[in-house]
Amino acid sequence: MRNYHKIDMASTKWLTTHFLAKSAFRIRSLASLPIQNGAKVLDLCCGPGLYIPYLLDLVGPAGHVTGVDRDPVSLDAAHQRLSVLPNKNWRLEQSSFEDFVPRISDYDVVIIFNSIGYFSNPYAVVEDIAQRLTSGAMIVIKDFDLESFFFQPRDCTMWADLINSAKKMNDDENPVCYDNFFGRKVHSLHRAYPFKTHVNETWTQYMHFPFNELEQEYIWRNIECLLNQAGSSCPSSAEIYFKKLFYPSEPKFFSNPDSMFVEVEYVTQLTV
Numbered sequence: 001m002r003n004y005h006k007i008d009m010a011s012t013k014w015l016t017t018h019f020l021a022k023s024a025f026r027i028r029s030l031a032s033l034p035i036q037n038g039a040k041v042l043d044l045c046c047g048p049g050l051y052i053p054y055l056l057d058l059v060g061p062a063g064h065v066t067g068v069d070r071d072p073v074s075l076d077a078a079h080q081r082l083s084v085l086p087n088k089n090w091r092l093e094q095s096s097f098e099d100f101v102p103r104i105s106d107y108d109v110v111i112i113f114n115s116i117g118y119f120s121n122p123y124a125v126v127e128d129i130a131q132r133l134t135s136g137a138m139i140v141i142k143d144f145d146l147e148s149f150f151f152q153p154r155d156c157t158m159w160a161d162l163i164n165s166a167k168k169m170n171d172d173e174n175p176v177c178y179d180n181f182f183g184r185k186v187h188s189l190h191r192a193y194p195f196k197t198h199v200n201e202t203w204t205q206y207m208h209f210p211f212n213e214l215e216q217e218y219i220w221r222n223i224e225c226l227l228n229q230a231g232s233s234c235p236s237s238a239e240i241y242f243k244k245l246f247y248p249s250e251p252k253f254f255s256n257p258d259s260m261f262v263e264v265e266y267v268t269q270l271t272v
């Protein structure tokens, strides 16, 4: 379809902005996970390895973290990030999930952050991993859902027009095979396998006036992603409304003292 492209939110630049905008929340959220001192952790689909330094802190020198991704450009960025650390108990491997999965049984914890929506059948991926892990090992999956961030002030009708158009395109046309609305399904992933336990939770980030530059870029990029995804199916009134509200050259939203933004991420901890 003309003018349509589904945004792939996997570029190193986007992920780094995203990560820095939320760094104060991130470290607390990761520390809340039951990752033990000495654990062997696999960061599956690690991209530029943004989480690996935090995982290394959680496992300590007796543990180990492996990052796997199929994208060599992201892995280069991960390598640069990790090689300046004093920690040496990490490894990066360029591989697809499909090629790596036979070797997954060695790990105590498998992390899949912001990536499960890339798979055409995420439930089959979870089942495949679970069948290979040893008893007591854990899978932790986190994803977002572009519909479930909340911000105000906003016009509800314009928001409904934008979100409906973006969702329609997400479902009907999917050239990069990535589901930007997968978050809503994360809490049902435990049904893929008879897990001993599952813990579902949400991680919430709250940003408000005055917004720093990274927060502004992060919020605007999320709206821009919805606009790009909605493409020509979005009514032009809604497109003009959101561009005027957020576009960096005239950021009405960011100069309004009443403005606030809340993002919800969906997390599941599955124990085999």
Ligand SMILES: C[S@@+](CC[C@H](N)C(=O)[O-])C[C@H]1O[C@@H](n2cnc3c(N)ncnc32)[C@H](O)[C@@H]1O
Pocket (backbone or CB within 6 Å): 009, 010, 015, 044, 045, 046, 047, 048, 049, 050, 051, 068, 069, 070, 071, 074, 095, 096, 097, 098, 112, 113, 114, 115, 118, 119
């Ligand atoms: C949105 S990025 C997330 C990166 C990282 N987990 C994060 O949250 O910052 C998704 C990553 O999944 C990787 N990926 C997607 N499908 C994959 C597959 N089948 N095998 C290996 N990597 C894959 C992409 O290359 C990309 O780096």
